Structure formats: structure tokens, C-alpha cells
Amino acid sequence: MTFRHSSIGALLGILAILPGGAADAATNVGVTSAVNPRATGTQLGGAPRTLVLGKKVFYNERIKTSAGGMVQLLLLDGSAFTIGPGSELRIDKFVYDPNRKTGKMVANFVKGAFRFVGGSLSKNRGGVTIRTSIATLGVRGGVVSGRVDQSGHQGNFNFLFGDQMAVGTNCSGIAISSCRRIKRVFQNGNTVHVNPAGHLDLRRTSRQDIAAVQKALAGKKGKSGGARRKPTSGTVARSGIGRENSGNSPQNTAPPPKSAVKTTSVVEVETVVVRPDAAAADESRAKIITVETVAVKARLIEAAPSYTINTAPPLVIQDGWRTGLLGGSPAYDYTDEGKIENGRLSENTASPGGSVPWRTGHFSFTDGRNFDGSAFSGRGYVSSDEKFFFYEMDGAAGPSNDGSDAFFILGGKAPVRTAASGNTRIYNIHPDMLQGTAIPFGFNANIGSGAPAMISAFYLKEQTSGNIGIYQDAASSRSVTLQASLLIDGTGRGQHSYVMVHAGTVFDTGDGNGPRISTALRGSFRSDGPEMIAAFAGRVDTLQGPEKNFFFGDNMENFVIGNDPRHEGSFHISYANPLTPSITVRDYGTTHLATLSSTTSAASLPAQSSRLMNGFAAGFMERGSPFPAISKVMSSGVLDTEILFNASSNRLRANLNLNDYSDPAIDLYVLAFGSDPSRTGSGHSAFLDDNTYAAIHNREGTSIRFSNGTSANFPAAPVGSENPNTYFLGSELVPVTNFAANVNFCNCKFLEWGYWGGRLKYEDPANPGSARKDYAHLNTWAAGVITAAANWPASGSATYQGHVIGNVMNALPGAGGRYLAAGNFNMSWNFASRTGNAAISNFDGRNMSAPSLFQSTGSTSQTFEGLLGNGETAFGKIIGAFAAGPDSPVQGAIGQFEYSETGYTAVGNIISEKTN
Secondary structure, eight states: OOOOHHHHHHHTTTSEEOTTSOEESSOEEEEEEEEESOEEEEOTTSOOEEOOTTOEEETTOEEEEOTTOEEEEEETTSOEEEEOTTOEEEEEEEEEETTTTEEEEEEEEEEEEEEEEOOSGGGSTTOEEEEOSSOEEEEESOEEEEEEOTTSSOEEEEEEESSEEEEEEEESSSSGGGEEEEEEEOSSSEEEEEOTTOOEEEEEOOHHHHHHHHHHHSOSSTTSTTOSSOOOHHHHHTTTHHHHHTTOOOTTSOOOOOOOOOOOOOOOOOOOOOOOTTOOTTSOGGGOEEEOOEEEEEEEEEOOSEEEEOOSSOEEEETGGGGTOOOOSGGGEEEEEEEEETTEEEESSSSOOOEEEOOSEEEEEEEEEOTTSOEEEEEEEEOTTSSEEEEEEESSSSTTOOSTTEEEEEEEOOOSOOBOOSOEEEEEEOOBTTTTBSSTTOOHHHHOSSOOOEEOOEEEEOOSSSBTTOOSSTTSOOOEEEEEEEEEESSGGGOEEEEEEEEEEEEOOSSSSOOEEEEEEEEEEESSTTSOOEEEEEEEEEOOOTTSOSSBTTTTOEEEEEOOTTTTOOEEEEESOTTOOTTSOOEEOOEEEEEEEEEEOGGGSOOOOOEEEEEEEEEEEEEOSSSOEEEEEEOSSGGGEEEEEETTTTEEEEEEEEEESSOTTEEEEEEEEEOOTTSOOOOOEEEEETTEEEEEBOTTTOEEEETTSOEEEOOOOOTTSSSOEEEEEETTTSOOOTTSTTOOOOOOTTSEEEEEEEEEEEEOTTSTTOEEEEEEEEEEEEEEOBOOGGGSOSSOEEEEEEEEEEEEEEOSTTTOEEEEEEEEEEEEEETTTTEEEEEEEEETTEEEEEEEEEEOSSTTOOEEEEEEBOSSSOEEEEEEEEEOOSSOTTSEEEEEEEEEETTEEEEEEEEEEEOO
């Protein structure tokens, strides 16, 4: 058979002409030039054969050495492979035109150690590719060695001589150009280490690197090459070498199989050679080390001279960077092109530009550079798969740094998996570097940087099916997010307290940008007892990357959240005291990195029970205008507090009906929180399990009823607007008890209690046209599944133990202030007579009792009540109800209390459990 010359290069490596003139279907690609026992070769469809010196090696033959063996292969183009003991090699592709000295070779090195000396093929671009279990190598005109450790998860590759060695990981094909990560080395004496995560580290080759390969390639028995007996001339004569060299195969060698060989198309292994810009024209390539240049896009948000908040009319803040407000206009919030090269992320420009270090994980740095050469310090994070990056920088390094050069950089790939399965994702939310506080979304100047706050994880509970953020109808399961922080530091007038709640629904608008978090943020704080309340409000947004996605990484592993200048613009603090100095921060911003910590499957989550609970709520409403005043607000009955938990939608709805007992102008506050398919309203809520939930105001359900019969409603308005700014959360989300020494908090898992507060702004009925603001901070509530009186036991008695928690307004000399306090609660109840007694102890240093409790008026009443005092001049009241538990319809007792003495008032809630 005759072939045209142009076909030889494509076919010679596939079909070889044997000495006898017949075409052998098994293709010879080389010969064994050195063998130490024991090494075998296994052709496709054939039995293993023992390799001896001079034996032909065939295409796709698996060459394998034992624990004491070694083999060297000399290929047709002059290339040489040496593989050590316990190694395995296969030549997957060999195309060679001996006239033109061109072609390609792909070798598959499965395990062990090797040395490769390049022949004619390696002199061509992309001529030699060596695939291993951990990386793919491209070799050009060189000598390389490598070793994959026994686990098959990491190893080293040494560039000993030649033009170039390229090492790539996370490859989608044979070619180096298909690899996700690539490092190219042009200077010999360098090693690329591949770690178990597929990351590449470039360093100088050490003596240990060379020694490790030498030891792996050497025989195991001294200088005998692994043979048990040192070879002699006699053993060589008896080895069959002469017969093999003369073309006569040993009698015990199985003939190669006669199956047809299929040709395959040639694959381009390498198409790009990087020539570093830093190399001078007369500089030798042998002195250059470089890595693959990777183009990236990044969003940059910089400090601006002024920051505009999107209000009506717009609010302009000078030097907004002082309070974390970066961007604010297209000139300071933009997308730019960049490149990753030589371990740095820099501007993609020929002229000198800004750059920062590039390495995986969390790191701090001081060697960032601006376009003008000035230094930056800051923090960076690059995900382990290098599909997400985020940098925070705080300006010029050194004592003169004022933060005016602050900026953020973020970017990365959109998720490829957004399918929902009902799992709960837990993210670590990292501090804002510019603000210097560990409390998310808080401002250091108001809440302090070292306060011992309880900070919850950042939760994302997925819906049960479909794609995260896309919902079939109003009643379908929702993907929700939740995060809260609570601080109650100290007791009495020196107490410092703070609460912040974010709860909302993840949504996807279907525009191709994927899921997004954008929801209300609400909270309040009191710097100490004598100070008035301040309330927080704003919107938290996931920041878009340059490719418009909000989550990053294949499985939504990362995001950045805070105040996105493209949306609401800022967080806002409102003070009850109208005389608060103007220098106090009112508008501010924070930005936080979030990284996926763990995922809990739906089957492993704690109980999430759909149920209706009722109970009591109590606290104080505080205002600074039109005149300073404090009102006591409480439920009038057990049905005035209602919480509806809906597990199928991951949401909840809460309603608090609170009578104002101090302000004659106000009759009733109706406060609504959250949302549920069975109720109207568009409030924000998250219900992850029976202990983990919170909600933000529901505008449509919130109103104020005045004593003259008129009402003030809170119409729909953009989130972050004035009406209303309230929050509701359970105590187990952020459990804080350090402020109450010697108090035994009830571990009543079938009951719920927690906090509510915020700010309401409405028109003052006594002053038409003027605004009135009512503030509430860490007021309390308690709820359970209330038992009707008909289901109370008809006989017997029971004792109950638990705690009370409530707010104090103390005007006594030297103790003036408002603060939270807790105490112990004990009650005895006789079900036959429907009477009992109760005592509250160690509440803010006070003891009080209710010696005569009785069922409230009416035989069907679900509540009990009684006067509360200290036996002297104090007076107050308890009202409560029994709640069902897993063991009894009256296993719990909840309620509310009020207590007053000269210059002192307390109001709060009761939570207790039956002990007998």
C-alpha cells in the first residue's frame, strides 16, 4: 500500500511498518532502553508481558513497574522516559513525521516518579503533553522530572533544562490551554508544587526535590538497579537481549493483538506562549519566570469627595468615606478590566497601574499599589477555586492614612448550581474593615468596637424545590435569609444595649443574574441608661459583580453584602432625642464578605413546626418630640399577641395589639411583622426552625388608633423610608443572659419569648401637619399554644418555675435610666379552686409577690390575674395564661407583669414551666 507524502505525518504514529514488510495493527512508538526487574507492559486486549532490554513499546500500552522495578523508554522521536518503582505510564497519543521532525505526543503518567528528556517532538510548540492524576504538563525542548505522592492528591514537578515547562490543573481537555489554573516556567531550576486543592505554587527547586526524584528512580538494592543479584556477563547473555535486538521475539512473549486500530484527530496541545512584558529586549529567556496571564473583570467602588443618597430630595454627604459610604456616582463605582499575573491582580494596561497581591484564602497586605505608585494596605480574599475575589483597602499605608483613598474590589464567576432542596446554608459574615467593628451592619461610633455582642450566623434556608429565588405562587416555599446581633452589656443605668435584625426573602427576577438578597434591616440601641433610644433602618443588598451576578462560585459559596450605592444608598440612624448633636453619625454604610461555612440537609434540620401561638407583649414607647415622654404599653388579654408560624413557606407573621396606659391621645398600637400566605401584607420574615426566626415590619398591617377614634396608617413606601421601622425576634436566635446574674432562665422549648422594638413615625393628632416619632427598644413578648379554661384540670395543684424579663424606667436619685432586667418566677396553682399565688425575686434587686391569683372574670376566661406588690407602697399586677406542652395541656404558664413604686416602674413578661 502506498501513501502520499502529506499523509505520513498523520499516520506513521498510528500504523508502523514492521521488519517483515507486513503492517502490524499494534503501533510501535519506541523501545525499552533500560530495564530493572520487574516491569511489565500490557497492550489493549493483551496479557501482561515482562519487559526486557530492547523490547518494543506500543501505542496505548500500559507500562508498569513493581516496587523494585524501573524502566526507561526511548521513543521514536528521541524522547526518553524514565519511570521509577511503583509507577505506571501509557502513551495515549503519538504522531511523528521523521522527515519534518513534527508531530505530537500525549503521555499519561498515572502514579509514581518520572524523568522526561525531550526529543524532536518537544522542540515544537505543544509537541509534548504529560498528563498526571493531579496536573497536566506541557514540555518544550526540555528535561523535567516529577513525583506524585502515594495518595495521588499532590506532588512536585521540576524544570531541569529547556525552553519551557507549563503546569495546569482543573483541565477540561488534553490541551494545557483547557486548564483553569496554569503556571509556566522559563528558567530551569524551578519547581511547581500542586497541592490537594489543585493550587499551584512556584518556587526554586531544592536539593530535597532532586533527591526525592533520584531516590524514587533508583533501584531498591544498592547499585544493582533493583535486581536481587548483581548482573554479570552471563546473566546478560542469558537475558535474550541479543535475540530481541536481532528482531527475533522471545518464545514466551505473546504476539500483539490483531484488532483494528482506529485513527484519531490530532489535538492542539498548546497555542499560546506568554512573553512577559517585563523582559528587556536583550534579556535572556533563561532568566525569566512567569505565570499565565488571566484576564478578569472587577467592580471597583471608591471613596468619593461627596456621596449622594437616593432620597427625595437627594441627600449629599461630604466625605462619606469617613462613615463607610463609598461610591455614590458612576465615576466612583465602575467596572474595569484587570489581569492576574505573577501573583498579583492588576489593571490590564500597558502603562503602570494599580495592583494588589493575588493568593487564595484570607490575607492582609501592605504592598498594594495605586496607579500613581502610592501604597495601599488592606485585606483580601480569593476563594479556593479562584472563582471569587474581594478586597478592602483603607488608603495610603502609614500614620498619615485618613481613609480617603478607601475602596473595594470584587468579582468572580456566577453559580452553576442554584437548584433548591430545602437545605440551610450557614455563612460566616466577616467584619467591615473600614468600620473596625465585629457587629455586622453596625457603626462603631455608636455601638463600640469591643462590645461583647452575640452575633448569629448568616442563614440562608432554601425553598423545597425549583431554583432558589423563583416561586410559583404566593403560597409556595420561599428561600429566606436571617441574621441578627444582640448586645446587653451591664446592668442598671450603665447598661449598653443594641439589637440589629435582617430577615427577608431571596429572589431571582429571571433576568439571568441569578439569586439576590435585598431586604430591610431594622434595629435600635441605647448607649447607656440615661440616654434616649436610637433606631436603625436601611436595606441590605448583595453587591453585584462586574458580570451582574450577586452570588459567586459554583455552589453560591460567596457573596458581599451591605449598602449597595446603586440601590438604597445608606443605613440611617434616627434619634429619639431631638437635641442629639449633629456630629453624631446618622447616615453610614458597611460592607461585609460572606463565605459558606456549612450546609445542613433538610432531613437533619431541627424541628420546624407550623403552629399558632398567642400570648402577651409589654414595654415602653419613648419619644422626644413634640415633647419628651415615655408611655407604658401592654396587652389587654392573651389574644392580643398572635404569632403564626408557617413551615411550608419558611415564613411567619406576628401581631401585637398594645394599649397605651400613659398617653391619653393614644388608644392602641397595632404592630404587624412578617408575612404569611394566609395573611395580607408584604412584610419580611424568616422561619428556619422552632428556635431560629425573626421578622421585620408589615406596613399594611401596622396602624395607630387614637383616643378620638381616628387612625394613622402606614402606607406602602420604599424600604428604608419613614414608615414604620420595627423588628421582632425570638430569644434563641441570639441568646443573651449575661446581664442577669443568679437568674434561672426557663428552658421551656414548647414556649416562645423574645424582643420587639423600632420606630414609628406618623402625624401627631394634637398637632396637625407635624410628625410624631415613637421609639421602642428591646421590649419583650411571650407566647404559647394557649389552653382554654374548659381544658384545665378540674382537680389537683401544680407549681411553676421560670423567669421574668422586662424593661425598667428608673428615676430614683443616682440610678436614673432605662434598661432591661430579669428575675426568677415561682407560682403555685390549685386547679380545683382556680386560685394561686406567685413571687418574683431578684428582679433588678427587688422582690415582689402576688399572694392572691384567681381566674379572670367569667367561667370561660383563659387567663388568671392578681395584684403584685412588695407589701409596702409598691403596687402592680400579673395577668397570665396556661399553655400546652408535650406532656400536659397546662405544662407552661406565661403572662405579663407591671410593677411601680415611687420613681420606679417596670413592665415585662413571664415564662415558666410546670415542675410537678
